[in-house]
Amino acid sequence: MAPQALDTDILILGSGGAGLFAALHAHQAQLRAASPLSITVAVKGLLGKCGCTRMVQGGYNVALAREDSVERHFMDTIEGGKWLPDQDLAWQLVTLAVERIRELENELGCFFDRNPDGTVHQKAFAGQTFDRTVHKGDLTGIEIINRLAEQVWSRKINRLEEHRAVELIKSSSGDSLAGVLFIDMRTGEYTFVRAKAVLLGTGGGPTMYKYHTPSGDKSCDGLAMALRAGLPLRDMEMVQFHPTGLLAGTHTRMTGTVLEEGLRGAGGYLLDGSKERFMQHYDPKAERATRDLVSRAMFTEMRKGKTTPYGGLYISMAHLGPERVRRDFKGMVERCADCGFDLAGGLVEVVPTAHYMMGGVEFRGDCSTALPGLFVAGEDAGGVHGANRLGGNGVANSTVFGAVAGDTMAQWVLDQDFRAPDRAAIEAAVAACELPFRNRSPSDIHSLREKLYDVMWDKVGIIRDAAGLAQAERALAGLDAELERCSLPDANRAFNLTWHDWLNLRSLVAVSRVITASAIARTDSRGAHFRSDFPDTGSLEQSTFTSLQNGQLTMKPVAFTRVRPGESLLKNAA
Numbered sequence: 001m002a003p004q005a006l007d008t009d010i011l012i013l014g015s016g017g018a019g020l021f022a023a024l025h026a027h028q029a030q031l032r033a034a035s036p037l038s039i040t041v042a043v044k045g046l047l048g049k050c051g052c053t054r055m056v057q058g059g060y061n062v063a064l065a066r067e068d069s070v071e072r073h074f075m076d077t078i079e080g081g082k083w084l085p086d087q088d089l090a091w092q093l094v095t096l097a098v099e100r101i102r103e104l105e106n107e108l109g110c111f112f113d114r115n116p117d118g119t120v121h122q123k124a125f126a127g128q129t130f131d132r133t134v135h136k137g138d139l140t141g142i143e144i145i146n147r148l149a150e151q152v153w154s155r156k157i158n159r160l161e162e163h164r165a166v167e168l169i170k171s172s173s174g175d176s177l178a179g180v181l182f183i184d185m186r187t188g189e190y191t192f193v194r195a196k197a198v199l200l201g202t203g204g205g206p207t208m209y210k211y212h213t214p215s216g217d218k219s220c221d222g223l224a225m226a227l228r229a230g231l232p233l234r235d236m237e238m239v240q241f242h243p244t245g246l247l248a249g250t251h252t253r254m255t256g257t258v259l260e261e262g263l264r265g266a267g268g269y270l271l272d273g274s275k276e277r278f279m280q281h282y283d284p285k286a287e288r289a290t291r292d293l294v295s296r297a298m299f300t301e302m303r304k305g306k307t308t309p310y311g312g313l314y315i316s317m318a319h320l321g322p323e324r325v326r327r328d329f330k331g332m333v334e335r336c337a338d339c340g341f342d343l344a345g346g347l348v349e350v351v352p353t354a355h356y357m358m359g360g361v362e363f364r365g366d367c368s369t370a371l372p373g374l375f376v377a378g379e380d381a382g383g384v385h386g387a388n389r390l391g392g393n394g395v396a397n398s399t400v401f402g403a404v405a406g407d408t409m410a411q412w413v414l415d416q417d418f419r420a421p422d423r424a425a426i427e428a429a430v431a432a433c434e435l436p437f438r439n440r441s442p443s444d445i446h447s448l449r450e451k452l453y454d455v456m457w458d459k460v461g462i463i464r465d466a467a468g469l470a471q472a473e474r475a476l477a478g479l480d481a482e483l484e485r486c487s488l489p490d491a492n493r494a495f496n497l498t499w500h501d502w503l504n505l506r507s508l509v510a511v512s513r514v515i516t517a518s519a520i521a522r523t524d525s526r527g528a529h530f531r532s533d534f535p536d537t538g539s540l541e542q543s544t545f546t547s548l549q550n551g552q553l554t555m556k557p558v559a560f561t562r563v564r565p566g567e568s569l570l571k572n573a574a
């Protein structure tokens, strides 16, 4: 099956905040170039309709208010990240977020909520010392992605929709990237796209856990491809659980979807199955503590057995006044009502749900990676958030670094030629995708997925220990082997969703193994990673981060380039 071939100067994988900002910035930058560049966005779903940026509810962190500052936003990010973030990347995040939000409003046409005096309204989000989350009601991502998509549609930017990237193909010399192999999901045929620069913007997505929030198109494909290409992945043990996933039974896909952070920020209570508050026993900030603390407290309470009918806990907002809740959280109230819950006046069942991967491909401030020709931005990129991402820093991260990547790639391609691909690598990648059609032992993809969900939730979830992680390691190796043997009917490849499920699982199991290996290596507890056998944080001064490359795990020291543990950039800090 020889793939079709296409050429483009800049190839962008994914159409979330990272991908679309990269496309717009590359397009803007190329207007200054002598000859136009060809820019292509390739995406597994439909442009503007897929990925997690569209699902952003709460909003976008940025220091706009006079009483706030980028230094304060930076310190919140570093302290929230438990001193593991790359400080220069975090600094870029907080400073460029100010530019990006202006661009979103003034150039791209986003409307965000405003105060009566005309200033942008900023709401409270947990784990922050200032109310700095810009929002459009509680459905901020739809506003951002709709405006970005309109701008991309109106420019000469090529689109390959329902194209699934399956392998990064290196040059024949092996020292750089030549392009990307895709499956055109509409036909099942292969296409090789040669590109001078490629952006990995496929958005991570911890969908290997029983309860998870990200969109169904996200299955860690980008991270799995980067892993196979030999790129270092850092902080992979750091998987963030959002405390308030909706729990509405196994019959609905709404289970696991997120009820936004602003509910706790506004003063919502978490209650156990006996309708008692419990967060005050775990942290002085109670429900407004960071996500890791709240998720862990909830998991501990669930283990005690005082749970709701579906086995979780409750969130209660009624004490804030049902009218206010209906007004301020319209989308959330409607979502809960769809599942039979009254958020404004009653109780809603919730469970911690896997939400975000802080880990990702190691990258530099200009979004370049160790592989020349490959750039990374958004949730695929590691290092910005360290051990914990503040709510509201995710979409800031994808839009800030997406734009940086677009600018960098437009400049970088100017003195690059197309590189000849390693043809054997393309053939090997096609053969790997075709594997289940050659195998003969019938398999049940559904039960493989359930096994993955259970092992990751039970053994590599919110509370971990050496014995559980070792069991998970063995179980995941077994799942890998089962996937290798798995056979699918050699049927029509067009929109063959069982095949894509198999490909999803292939990526998820590969990345789950990296999460597990990194969790085994980190023998302390930081942010999202909690080991009951190593509950201490360890020395902040001696902080190290995990980095896995070609099967080798190393602990690398964190460089405190701007502030050391115990210090602060805030002038009046104690």
Ligand SMILES: Cc1cc2nc3c(=O)[nH]c(=O)nc-3n(C[C@H](O)[C@H](O)[C@H](O)COP(=O)(O)OP(=O)(O)OC[C@H]3O[C@@H](n4cnc5c(N)ncnc54)[C@H](O)[C@@H]3O)c2cc1C
Pocket: 013, 014, 015, 016, 017, 018, 019, 042, 043, 044, 045, 050, 051, 052, 053, 054, 055, 056, 057, 058, 059, 060, 061, 163, 164, 165, 166, 201, 202, 203, 204, 213, 214, 215, 217, 218, 219, 221, 222, 258, 355, 356, 377, 378, 379, 380, 391, 392, 393, 394, 395, 396, 398
């Ligand atoms: C329910 C929910 C609510 C959230 N709320 C907030 C919030 O309030 N504030 C905040 O800051 N963050 C929030 N986040 C996190 C935020 O959405 C992410 O941090 C951010 O949007 C990620 O952007 P991205 O561009 O990296 O990825 P995404 O927006 O997820 O885009 C990834 C893209 O890659 C495509 N893709 C995936 N695999 C492939 C492949 N193999 N080939 C081609 N394309 C592929 C996808 O189809 C998609 O287009 C939320 C996340 C969720 C799930």
